[in-house]
Amino acid sequence: MTQGFDTLQVHAGTAPDPATGARQVPIYQTTAYVFRDADHAARLFGLQEVGYIYSRLTNPTVSALANRIAALEGGVGAVCCSSGHAAQIMALFPLMGPGLNIVASTRLYGGTITQFSQTFKRFGWSARFVDFDDEAAVAAAIDDDTRAVFCESISNPGGYVTDLPAIAAIAGKAGIPLIVDNTLASPYLCRPIEHGATLVVHSTTKYLTGNGTVTGGAIVDAGTFDWSASGKFPSLSAPEPAYHGLKFHEALGGMAFTFHSIAIGLRDLGMTMNPQAAHYTLMGIETLSLRMEKHVANAKVVAEWLEKDPRVDYVTYAGLSSSPWNARVEKICPKGAGALFTFAVKGGYEACVKLVDALQLFSHVANLGDTRSLVIHSASTTHRQLTPEQQQAAGAAPNVVRLSIGIETVEDLIADLDQALTAATA
Ligand SMILES: *Cc1c(COP(=O)(O)O)cnc(C)c1O
Numbered sequence: 249m250t251q252g253f254d255t256l257q258v259h260a261g262t263a264p265d266p267a268t269g270a271r272q273v274p275i276y277q278t279t280a281y282v283f284r285d286a287d288h289a290a291r292l293f294g295l296q297e298v299g300y301i302y303s304r305l306t307n308p309t310v311s312a313l314a315n316r317i318a319a320l321e322g323g324v325g326a327v328c329c330s331s332g333h334a335a336q337i338m339a340l341f342p343l344m345g346p347g348l349n350i351v352a353s354t355r356l357y358g359g360t361i362t363q364f365s366q367t368f369k370r371f372g373w374s375a376r377f378v379d380f381d382d383e384a385a386v387a388a389a390i391d392d393d394t395r396a397v398f399c400e401s402i403s404n405p406g407g408y409v410t411d412l413p414a415i416a417a418i419a420g421k422a423g424i425p426l427i428v429d430n431t432l433a434s435p436y437l438c439r440p441i442e443h444g445a446t447l448v449v450h451s452t453t454k455y456l457t458g459n460g461t462v463t464g465g466a467i468v469d470a471g472t473f474d475w476s477a478s479g480k481f482p483s484l485s486a487p488e489p490a491y492h493g494l495k496f497h498e499a500l501g502g503m504a505f506t507f508h509s510i511a512i513g514l515r516d517l518g519m520t521m522n523p524q525a526a527h528y529t530l531m532g533i534e535t536l537s538l539r540m541e542k543h544v545a546n547a548k549v550v551a552e553w554l555e556k557d558p559r560v561d562y563v564t565y566a567g568l569s570s571s572p573w574n575a576r577v578e579k580i581c582p583k584g585a586g587a588l589f590t591f592a593v594k595g596g597y598e599a600c601v602k603l604v605d606a607l608q609l610f611s612h613v614a615n616l617g618d619t620r621s622l623v624i625h626s627a628s629t630t631h632r633q634l635t636p637e638q639q640q641a642a643g644a645a646p647n648v649v650r651l652s653i654g655i656e657t658v659e660d661l662i663a664d665l666d667q668a669l670t671a672a673t674a
Pocket of ligand 1: 432463
């Protein structure tokens with residue numbers, strides 16, 4: 249990284265608008281872009297020249313955001329999508345095909361587990377879920393049809409920390425990419441590419457935007473994976489029939505994945521981010537480091553307070569010295585273990601539901617990474633589609649409540665939790 253993170257989060261990917269000098273990135277609210285002439289149009293469509301054609305593919309406001317996220321993650325390129333879930337499908341699309349599988353962590357956002365275990369089937373894809381703390385099991389789950397290994401850096405909802413270098417080594421040995429969902433950490437707390445990730449995916453809906461205004465997603469490519477080393481990734485290494493037989497890796501090198509995602513992924517799947525959403529996320533990213541510092545500081549105080557409270561059974565925050573994942577924080581996310589965790593309320597499911605209803609400052613919503621503190625009972629909501637075993641493995645057991653700690657005055661958060669715990673356990 250040539251410039252510091254705080255500089256990049258404000259400046260990367262943008263310059264004063266060439267047409268007007270506008271200092272802030274304009275919202276290019278346009279569907280299409282006028283070609284200079286017929287030759288220009290043909291060159292753009294043939295990828296002989298890079299430029300704007302149609303906003304399903306690229307848009308200057310969205311490109312500014314993609315380039316900023318790529319810079320913050322230390323990747324060579326990025327593509328923005330309409331949501332985090334879209335980014336996951338888009339990340340896997342060039343790698344997968346009917347009959348192929350991925351090996352995924354059991355500790356994932358509930359919606360991701362459902363996407364991987366149910367919706368994948370419609371494409372003929374499958375996912376094998378493994379405990380990623382069991383390295384031998386991860387290696388054993390990979391077979392000749394595996395095309396990616398997938399995990400979260402800090403996992404939703406428990407806030408567990410994954411040993412990324414260990415998992416990257418297993419994926420590397422098998423010659424397949426490691427895809428890391430870095431939503432909960434954000435590039436300020438964790439940069440998965442530095443730990444060996446091939447692709448990083450984000451729900452920009454969460455901390456990157458930071459204020460609960462828009463949904464979005466992003467895929468960042470490290471630019472380091474050799475897509476041609478085996479015959480496993482023909483969309484990138486062999487003549488691509490969906491793009492006049494272009495060999496993306498041979499023609500575009502480290503940018504192969506990014507160009508494929510735009511030229512084929514966005515073109516044919518259409519999971520495009522709109523320029524308004526990109527604008528809100530660009531505004532949010534400018535203060536990412538400041539917000540993450542406060543999120544982490546507040547989360548630590550709240551988790552320590554809850555852990556000492558007799559009405560609480562346990563707290564899963566990896567930032568606590570009592571956490572089995574605490575030793576990994578220093579290595580994987582040295583600036584902090586994020587601000588999302590669960591805690592078990594004495595009194596089980598009933599007490600959890602009462603607690604959620606009694607909280608006043610915390611908002612009861614299915615979101616995280618907002619400036620506002622949020623609460624949800626995962627087992628009855630985000631992880632509702634999962635079996636009891638899957639809920640347990642994901643850290644979303646019926647007796648736990650998930651908190652997303654915001655940037656308010658921490659004493660106010662504790663006062664709210666205190667009164668709600670009294671109401672829930674009376
Ligand atoms: C929210 C979330 C997603 C899905 O993102 P959307 O923007 O809601 O589609 C994926 N992974 C994690 C870790 C999330 O928290």
